[in-house]
Amino acid sequence: MDRKKFIKKTIxxxxxxxxxxxxxxxxxxxxxxxxYDKMMKQVGFNHLPEDAGITTKNGxxxxxxxxxxxxxxxxxxGWLDTHHTFSFARYYNPERMNFGVLRVLNxxxxxxxxxxxxxxxxxxxxxxxxxxxxxxxxxxxxxTTTIKQGDVQVMSAGTGxxxxxxxxxxxxxxxxxxxxxxxxxQNVTPRYDQIxxxxxxxxNQFFQVLSPNAEDDGVWAHQNAWFHIGNLEAGHTETxxxxxxxxxxxxxxxxxxxTIEGQALSKxxxxxxxxxxxxxxxxxxxxxxLLMDVPMVG
Numbered sequence: 001m002d003r004k005k006f007i008k009k010t011i012x013x014x015x016x017x018x019x020x021x022x023x024x025x026x027x028x029x030x031x032x033x034x035x036y037d038k039m040m041k042q043v044g045f046n047h048l049p050e051d052a053g054i055t056t057k058n059g060x061x062x063x064x065x066x067x068x069x070x071x072x073x074x075x076x077x078g079w080l081d082t083h084h085t086f087s088f089a090r091y092y093n094p095e096r097m098n099f100g101v102l103r104v105l106n107x108x109x110x111x112x113x114x115x116x117x118x119x120x121x122x123x124x125x126x127x128x129x130x131x132x133x134x135x136x137x138x139x140x141x142x143x144t145t146t147i148k149q150g151d152v153q154v155m156s157a158g159t160g161x162x163x164x165x166x167x168x169x170x171x172x173x174x175x176x177x178x179x180x181x182x183x184x185x186q187n188v189t190p191r192y193d194q195i196x197x198x199x200x201x202x203x204n205q206f207f208q209v210l211s212p213n214a215e216d217d218g219v220w221a222h223q224n225a226w227f228h229i230g231n232l233e234a235g236h237t238e239t240x241x242x243x244x245x246x247x248x249x250x251x252x253x254x255x256x257x258x259t260i261e262g263q264a265l266s267k268x269x270x271x272x273x274x275x276x277x278x279x280x281x282x283x284x285x286x287x288x289x290l291l292m293d294v295p296m297v298g
Contacts, residue, residue, distance in 0.1 A: 035157060036123035036186070039104075042087065043097050053095065062276040064261060067096070069268035072107075079114035081173075083107040085252070085270050099250045099272045100296040101223060104180035107268060109173045110135075115166030121157035125181040125221040127210060128153040128165075129229075129290070131254070133174030139163035143192050147176075151196050152209045152227075154219040158188040177252075177290070182298055183222040193219045197229075206230040206240065206291060226293040232258070232283035240279050240291060248274025248296045256287025 053065050073084035073091025084091045085105035086098055097103075103124075110116075115136070128135065134148045139155070140162040147153045155163065167174040195218065199207045206228035209218040218227070226243045242249055250272040251258075253265050259282040260271055273279050274296050281289070 034123075035121040035180075036182070039124070039180070039182070043103065060276065062261070063274055064263065065099070065272045066263060067270040067272075069266065069270075072268075079111045080116075081109040081111075083268070099292075100248055100274075100294045101182040101184075101225070101298055102179070102250055102292055102294045103182055104178065105250075105252065105270070106178040107175075108178055109175045110165075110167040111173055112167060112170050116164055118162050118164045120160060120162050121155075122160040123183060123186045124157045125183050125223055126155045126157060127177075127179040127181070127219070127221070127227070129177040129179070129209070131175040131177065133172055133176075134168040135174050135176055136166045136168045137163060137192075137194075139192060141190055141192055145194060147194055151194055152219050153194040154192070154210065154221055156183065156188055156191045156222055158183075158186075158190040158222075161190040179292070181221065181223050181225060181294065184224060184295075184298075185222045188222055195219055201231070203231050203233055204236045204238075206238065206289075224295050228291045228293070229254075230281075230287075230289045230291070232256070232281075232287045232289065234283055234285050234287075236283045238281040240281060242277055242279070243293050244295070246295055246297060247293050248272055249279055250292045250294065251279075251281075252290045252292070254288040254290055257284040258282060258287045258289055259284055 054063055056063050067085055075082050075090060086096050086103060087093050088104055088106060128147060129152055130147050130149050132149060134146050136146050137153065138144045146168060197209060208216065208226060208228050210225065210227035211218055211220055212224050214220045224244050250270060251260055253267055253269045255267055257266050261273055261279055263271055265271055
């Protein structure tokens, strides 16, 4: 997979950047709007899942937690139809706050010509994975880009950034995953990157879409995390090796049915596994799976 150069790396000037009537300061976003502070107050620094729903397999200490698709938080704002795997906005469930440093997993559908207006973030790694349609991104670093199915986008909010996201299509909704991770470094220079995945069509393998390393396949993030996507044919089996000690894997089923470590899973189910070095995956039908390999403690 060929790497794209960063679209732009911009050091935010000390005078700030005007975005409409809002001003982005060099050091941070307005403290009242701090993304990191809001999320961290809810979770705390030990990012282990809550006890409810956790199962332990006999013999090897492996632990897991299941989030069925129909148990997610849901909101339909007309222009936005969204499902929240973890607590977000008006959906709050103290037993569904995070999986390790993985804090937000939103399954969004944005109506024709609509979108998220300009808003701030800081100290968060924000990953967008389009599933259908075309999503336009604009930010205070000067980027104006469009991402579509087969692309992956990352934004390190760092010291502070403003951005907006809109559905460029006038005839259909755009669907995408919005994923947030706590970073392993705070107050970094904000940065943006996106790539097109030339291997996205390949079958029966998990291809890397994100890692901690700028030279690896996929985009990179300020976190010891690896994301992989697999397009699997029915009957395919796979053993996934967790990339770092202390990491767990959160599997999100995009399409089809799979069995992971004996747990049957269907479209939009989420399943987290930790305290193990590997996980077994069996495709019970043609399936598409996102694996998010993340630290369990920040």
